[in-house]
Every structure is written in structure tokens, then in C-alpha cells.
Amino acid sequence: MQTAKAGMITECRVEKIIETGYVLRHEGIKILLHTNDAIEPVKKGEDVSVFLYEDKQGNLNATMQIPGVTLDTYDWADVVHVHPRAGVFVDIGITKDILLSKDDLPEMRQQWPRAGDSLFVTLGYDRMERLVAKPVTEEIILQERDIAQDDINGQAISGQIYRILDEGAVFFSEQGIRGFIHESEANGVLRLGEAVSGRVIERKTDGTVNVTLRPIRTERQASDAEKIISYLEGRGGKMPLTDQSPPDLIDRSLGMSKGAFKRAIGKLLKEDKVEQQDGFTFLK
Structure with a gap:
């Protein structure tokens, strides 16, 4: 059995009940399941399925709330806090917010996400083996995207920016279409994670679209x-x-x-x- 590690979804045995929650055991390692992380009461000796994460002190904790963002899956996560030296923290649906490092953010601070923006992320580890959020890769977008319809030119379109480029930004629409916004078609500086609404000005042969945010x-x-x-x-x-x-x-x-x-x-x-x-x- 794999050694317990933050980011894992695994089965743990309830060893004892304490005032703040439960002590779980996984391969000889004790893990705290706080009352706030327990969806329902559990009994001593019961096996429970949990997601593992580290608290601020680096202790291994568990939650019965399994997030949509895992080491193997991508999902949208809202930005809840921006740390100017570390990066941004996102809410993946557990009690602890997860850091997306500044190393994975644009160099220009103006292009960083703001609280309330939404990022398409998965989970991974940094150089210190700490659990962090990682932005979606282009390969995943190509797997997930839909093909734009032939008659989409001129239609309104909305989505979230998932990648910043030197000459513009790329977004994933609410319909699952990949769209590109050239800097000349934007109204100012675009942010990673920003929600945008515009108009399709070109459907490309690969089924992606070019979009303008400028009014007619x-x-x-x-x-x-x-x-x-x-x-x-x-x-x-x-x-x-x-x-x-x-x-x-x-x-x-x-x-x-x-x-x-x-x-x-x-x-x-x-x-x-x-x-x-x-x-x-x-x-x-």
C-alpha cells in the first residue's frame, strides 16, 4: 500500500474518537480527521474514504469531502486570496485553500488573477513536495475542447482566460470552445482567470475561434x-x-x-x- 501523502484519496481506519474529531490510521501513520472535515459521524473501527492534505503546521489531515480537483483530474477553482510574494490561493472544495505558485503565473503582476477569478487547475507538488495547484496544460484543453460550429462567426461568446501569451490570451468558453484574443482585440490588460465576453470574428479550420472584446x-x-x-x-x-x-x-x-x-x-x-x-x- 502506498505511503500516506497529501493529495491522495485513500481508505483509512478510524482508530479513536477525540474532542476535535477522529484519529485515523493508514499504514501506521496517524492522520487527523477534524469534525469540520467529516461529512457525517463515523464509528471507531470503521474504514472511511478520505482526501489527504497538510495543515499550516505540515501535519497530515484528512477530509471526507473529495474535491473535484485532484492529482488526476482538472476542474475550475475560484481564487480566494492573492499573496504578492507566493502566488494565489484557490478553493478546491476543502477547508484548506491551495497555493498556485507565482512560478506558474504571468511575469506581469497586472496579469495575475484577482479574488473571484476562476482557474482551470489540477494538483501537483512543488520542489519541497508540498501539495500545490497547477494550471491546465494545452494538451488537456485539446482533449477537453469542442469544435466550434461553422456558423459561429459574429456570435457572442463568454469564458475564462486560462493562458496568457505575449501577443494576447487564450480562453475556454462556456460551450467548451477554445478561443484566442489578440491584444489588439482586448480592452486593456487581460488577467489569467478573468471572465470575458466578446464576439467571434473568425472560426479557424481546427475548430478554434478568434475573438474580439471590443464593441462593434x-x-x-x-x-x-x-x-x-x-x-x-x-x-x-x-x-x-x-x-x-x-x-x-x-x-x-x-x-x-x-x-x-x-x-x-x-x-x-x-x-x-x-x-x-x-x-x-x-x-x-
């Missing part, structure tokens, strides 16, 4: 136009920007490209909400 141009124009109106209102109805202004000045002032600015200004001029004169735009 008409929606973007309306949003950018509202931003310009707010900016004008905050400056007394006047700003030193027109559709002839340099791109860097527009970006510094409004955080949008010159092309987006020109489209939004064009919309506002057409609607007779603004006017331009002598290098300035005025709110009418």
Missing part, C-alpha cells in the same frame, strides 16, 4: 462621443483638440486613437453637438 464600431463611436462630451463639460465646453490634432496629444488627453477620435468627432459634428474653430472644439 457604431457602439465604440457612441461611447467615444460620450467620452468627448464629458471631457468638454469638464473643461467648460472648450478643448484644444480637433480632427487635425496630432495623435499623441489626442491619446494623452482622451486615451483614444486619432482614428477613433475623428470618427467620434464626426458623429458629434453631424449631430450638431459640437463645432470647431481656430484649433479648438466647442460644446454647442
